[in-house]
Amino acid sequence: MAEFFLELFSEEIPAGMQAGAGETLLRLLDKALAPLSPSDARAFTGPRRIAASLKVDEQVAASVVSERGPRESAPEQALAGFLRKHGATKDMLVLENGFWVLNREIPALSAPEHIAAVLPGLIRSFPWPKSMRWGRGSAMTWVRPLRRIVCLLDGRVVPFTLAEGEDNGHDLQSGHLTEGHRFQGAAEAISVSGTQDWIEALRKARVLGDASERRGIIEAGLERLASAEGLSIVPDAGLADEVSGLTEWPVPFLGRIDDSFMDLPAEVMQVSMRINQRYFALRKSDGSAAPRFGFIANIEPADGGALVIAGNERVLRARFSDARHFWDLDRRQPLSSRVAALDNVTFHAALGSQGERVRRIVRLAGILAPQVRASAGDAERAALLSKADLSTGMVGEFPELQGVMGGYYARHDGESDAVAAAVGEHYLPRGPADRVPSAPVSVALGLADRIDTLVAFFAAGEKPGGSGDPYALRRAALGVIRLIRENSLRLDMVKLFVQASEALPENLRDAADIDLLPGFIAERLRVQLRGEGARYDVLAAISSGNSDTDITRLLARTQALTDMLATPDGSSLLAATRRASNILRIEDKKDGPHEGTPDESLYRQDEERALAHMLGSTAGAVEVAIAEERFSDAMREAAALRPLLDAFFERVTVNDADDAVRRNRLNLLFQFVRMTRLIADFSQIEG
Numbered sequence: 308m309a310e311f312f313l314e315l316f317s318e319e320i321p322a323g324m325q326a327g328a329g330e331t332l333l334r335l336l337d338k339a340l341a342p343l344s345p346s347d348a349r350a351f352t353g354p355r356r357i358a359a360s361l362k363v364d365e366q367v368a369a370s371v372v373s374e375r376g377p378r379e380s381a382p383e384q385a386l387a388g389f390l391r392k393h394g395a396t397k398d399m400l401v402l403e404n405g406f407w408v409l410n411r412e413i414p415a416l417s418a419p420e421h422i423a424a425v426l427p428g429l430i431r432s433f434p435w436p437k438s439m440r441w442g443r444g445s446a447m448t449w450v451r452p453l454r455r456i457v458c459l460l461d462g463r464v465v466p467f468t469l470a471e472g473e474d475n476g477h478d479l480q481s482g483h484l485t486e487g488h489r490f491q492g493a494a495e496a497i498s499v500s501g502t503q504d505w506i507e508a509l510r511k512a513r514v515l516g517d518a519s520e521r522r523g524i525i526e527a528g529l530e531r532l533a534s535a536e537g538l539s540i541v542p543d544a545g546l547a548d549e550v551s552g553l554t555e556w557p558v559p560f561l562g563r564i565d566d567s568f569m570d571l572p573a574e575v576m577q578v579s580m581r582i583n584q585r586y587f588a589l590r591k592s593d594g595s596a597a598p599r600f601g602f603i604a605n606i607e608p609a610d611g612g613a614l615v616i617a618g619n620e621r622v623l624r625a626r627f628s629d630a631r632h633f634w635d636l637d638r639r640q641p642l643s644s645r646v647a648a649l650d651n652v653t654f655h656a657a658l659g660s661q662g663e664r665v666r667r668i669v670r671l672a673g674i675l676a677p678q679v680r681a682s683a684g685d686a687e688r689a690a691l692l693s694k695a696d697l698s699t700g701m702v703g704e705f706p707e708l709q710g711v712m713g714g715y716y717a718r719h720d721g722e723s724d725a726v727a728a729a730v731g732e733h734y735l736p737r738g739p740a741d742r743v744p745s746a747p748v749s750v751a752l753g754l755a756d757r758i759d760t761l762v763a764f765f766a767a768g769e770k771p772g773g774s775g776d777p778y779a780l781r782r783a784a785l786g787v788i789r790l791i792r793e794n795s796l797r798l799d800m801v802k803l804f805v806q807a808s809e810a811l812p813e814n815l816r817d818a819a820d821i822d823l824l825p826g827f828i829a830e831r832l833r834v835q836l837r838g839e840g841a842r843y844d845v846l847a848a849i850s851s852g853n854s855d856t857d858i859t860r861l862l863a864r865t866q867a868l869t870d871m872l873a874t875p876d877g878s879s880l881l882a883a884t885r886r887a888s889n890i891l892r893i894e895d896k897k898d899g900p901h902e903g904t905p906d907e908s909l910y911r912q913d914e915e916r917a918l919a920h921m922l923g924s925t926a927g928a929v930e931v932a933i934a935e936e937r938f939s940d941a942m943r944e945a946a947a948l949r950p951l952l953d954a955f956f957e958r959v960t961v962n963d964a965d966d967a968v969r970r971n972r973l974n975l976l977f978q979f980v981r982m983t984r985l986i987a988d989f990s991q992i993e994g
Contacts, residue, residue: 309365309418309461311340312502314351314358315430316485318451322552324436325352325518328450331434332359339425342367343418349502351516354555356485358516360502363460367416376400376407419460423467426458426481431469447477455496456481462500487512488555491606513556513607522551528559529601533589536561538597541577541588550585554605560612561589562620564598568627571634572715578705579630584622633700642716642730645695652697657767659812664759665694667810672755674806679754679796681747682725689729689752692717696730710734725749736789738782743793753790754798757783761827762807766818770827784831791858800856801825825856832858842869844993851988860936867938868987876946883952884989887976890961894973901973909971914958918951919975926982933985945986952979 313336320328329350336359337345343363351358376389379402386407390396393409400407431447438448447469458465458481470478484496485505492512499505506516515521525547529540551557568576573588573596580586580600587601600623608615650662658664672690676683696702696713714731718724729749733756736743744750760783764770771780791798804824808816829850836843846865855861871877895901910916925944932941961976963969983989 308344308346308362310459310501311343311345311361311363311418311422312358312457312459312499312505313426314356314455314457314485314499314505315453316356316455316457317449317453319354320352320357320450320552321437322354322549324450325354325357325552326548328352328357328433328435329359329518332357335429335433336361339429340422342416342421352518352552353514353516353521354553355489356516358457358505363418365418367418367421369415370413372411372413374409374411375403376409379405379407419463419465422458422460422465426465427467427469427471430456431471442477445477447471453477453479455479455485457483457485457499457505459483459499459501485509487514488606491556515556518551521554521557522547525551525554525557525559525603528557529561529587529603532559532561533599533601536599538589538591538599540601541590543581543587546581546585546587550603553585554603556605556607558604558607558612560602560604560616560619562586562600562602562616562623564600564620564627565624566598568624568631569596569598571627571630572711574708574711575630575634575701575705576627578707579626580623582705582707583626584619586619586623629704630701633704637699637701637712637716638719641720642692642695642713642722643720645698646691648698649694655763655767655769657812657815658763661694661697664763665691667759667763667807668693668752668755670810671759671803671807672751675751675755675798675803676748678798679747679750679794681751685723685725685729685748686751686755688722689726689733689748690755692722692726692730693733693752693756729753736786739785743789745794750790750794750796754787757787757790758803758807759810761787761824762804762821763811763815765820765824765827766808766811766815768818768820770820770823780827781831784828785835787828788832788835788858792862795859797857797859800828800858828856828858832861836865841865842872844991845869845872845987848987848989848991851991863936864933864938864987867942870939871942871946872992874946876949877942879949879953880946880983881989881992883949883956884980884983886956887980888990891973891976891980894962899973900977901970902977903970903974905971905975905978909968911963911968912959914951914954915972915975918948918955918979921948921951922975922979922982926978926985929982929985941986945983948979 329352333348333350337348340361340363345361345363347362349360351360374393377385386397389407395409400409402408433449435448435450438450440446440448441452456469456479458467464481464483466481468478468480483498483500485499485508487493487497487509492514497508497512499508509516515524526540533540564576576596577588580588584602589597589599589601591597602619604612604615646662646665649665650660652661654661654664669687669690672686673683675681676686692713693710696709696716699712699716701712702709710733711731714727717730718727725746725748728746729752732744732746732749733752735741735753744753760778761780764778764780769778790796804821808818808821833843833846836846842865845868846861849861849864849868872881891899891901905919907919910919925948928944929941932938932944959972961969961972963972
């Protein structure tokens with residue numbers, strides 16, 4: 308096989324688009340070069356280039372393409388139209404099964420010819436999230452002006468041009484030349500002959516073509532510098548990815564933060580550094596903020612970095628001065644005085660203002676407080692203040708700090724620790740990596756905020772559809788689930804949804820979509836279990852036909868059934884249940900349903916008598932155990948039927964010649980299946 312290499316060199320590509328562009332390039336090349344059987348694909352991305360390396364066949368093999376035409380008996384006009392469409396004559400056709408067929412021989416095509424034919428269209432139509440036009444009169448778009456194309460097959464240039472029809476505004480041609488670092492690379496273009504030569508030539512020109520290598524240098528270099536001072540870098544994978552997309556030759560440095568700014572909240576410093584300057588925060592061994600910051604230069608300074616460090620420290624002082632201004636200004640006004648202003652902030656056209664939303668959350672937090680062992684007064688106070696920081700200067704500048712700043716300002720105003728903590732934590736968890744609050748008041752407020760959000764938007768007809776979720780309702784549902792699971796809470800979700808809906812605008816209180824919320828939460832729970840590698844199918848089986856929305860109880864039942872299915876008795880019970888259900892389904896189609904009570908006088912064999920006797924006591928025991936939430940006991944009671952079920956199916960013929968006996972045995976199987984449904988719908992369990 309031959310090595311194919313493609314590099315598309317342009318002006319600076321936004322960091323957030325690079326990884327996706329690399330994946331898209333590989334996908335499009337795999338499709339476009341499919342006749343060449345591409346393999347060993349590898350993408351390279353950077354601030355000014357995306358590239359790909361693949362192995363391909365040296366030619367497209369010859370083939371025969373068959374086109375079926377009209378029937379032999381079809382009118383002459385139909386046949387004439389077919390011949391005209393394909394530029395063929397009648398002597399080129401053959402008859403196959405009553406149809407005219409045109410067999411075309413496609414000759415072998417060399418790899419360079421195929422590549423040159425498909426690459427211009429692929430490049431011109433490359434699907435960037437955002438793109439621009441440049442050049443006079445050209446219709447071509449690209450994320451940034453495209454400057455060079457390297458296209459090589461085993462070291463030889465595959466020639467083609469991007470000119471298309473009358474559009475010659477971009478007659479860029481493929482070649483073997485690329486460019487190194489904008490400032491520290493060679494002034495002249497660099498000639499390359501293949502993937503490895505490209506990597507090595509760029510390295511000499513102060514460019515690392517592999518994004519993962521640049522990221523590794525960034526993380527390892529910063530950690531090495533921090534460790535030398537007994538500090539550590541605050542983990543930030545997203546920032547490391549972004550900076551690796553901003554630099555071609557990353558060089559890590561540490562700068563110093565003036566002591567006068569160290570009384571700012573750590574979150575303020577970190578967000579200001581991250582958002583404004585792409586700096587990395589550092590912390591001490593005790594977890595507190597360190598008076599240092601990490602940053603990445605895109606050059607190797609001749610003076611070892613003294614001027615670069617001084618310049619970045621000067622910029623950071625200006626940024627922190629702005630943050631200091633907001634910090635001092637916001638604290639002059641008590642957080643509670645900002646609540647009234649929320650009435651003038653629209654939350655949603657159908658749901659009213661932020662002030663109305665806050666009043667709904669206050670009410671719901673009071674309802675939830677006793678259920679999560681929180682003080683109702685503290686929960687309602689925290690709810691009242693929860694959105695007040697939206698009008699502060701700091702949150703206006705850094706929306707990422709909403710909630711966090713409210714907690715700081717509440718503490719500054721003398722609010723209780725529980726209230727201040729709840730205001731600061733009520734957005735947690737924001738994502739799967741975030742911790743979950745455990746303080747009762749924080750839990751009450753976090754649940755009240757999310758439940759109101761879910762009920763309100765479902766009532767307003769804004770439920771998620773497909774991949775769209777503009778109001779992050781799936782994330783809100785997962786937040787509810789994590790708060791309940793990780794705090795082992797016992798909540799009736801349906802009742803809470805009803806109570807939350809009672810505070811909505813009158814025209815939305817009976818919205819039909821609110822009834823969809825229990826299923827929406829159940830689906831999110833299944834998604835979460837699937838992500839954890841747990842038995843989400845068992846949860847679906849437990850939930851089927853079960854109106855219980857106590858998540859903690861459902862998960863306990865799920866775990867008990869999962870444990871039972873892992874035993875020989877459990878797997879046999881599952882198999883027996885499926886067998887009985889299949890028999891009933893088949894026989895019910897004939898003369899069913901068979902849902903009666905078995906007649907003891909019609910039992911003919913000891914095996915059916917033994918099963919009937921045991922089933923009567925087991926069903927009652929299972930029902931009582933589930934009602935008392937002794938789920939493991941319920942599973943053991945059901946699994947104890949295994950030997951009797953094995954004997955029944957081994958020695959008893961259900962479809963007896965005597966129709967009365969047959970119906971009686973089917974009724975017995977129905978009683979068994981009904982007993983298993985007290986536990987779960989076994990038909991939904993996989994495997």
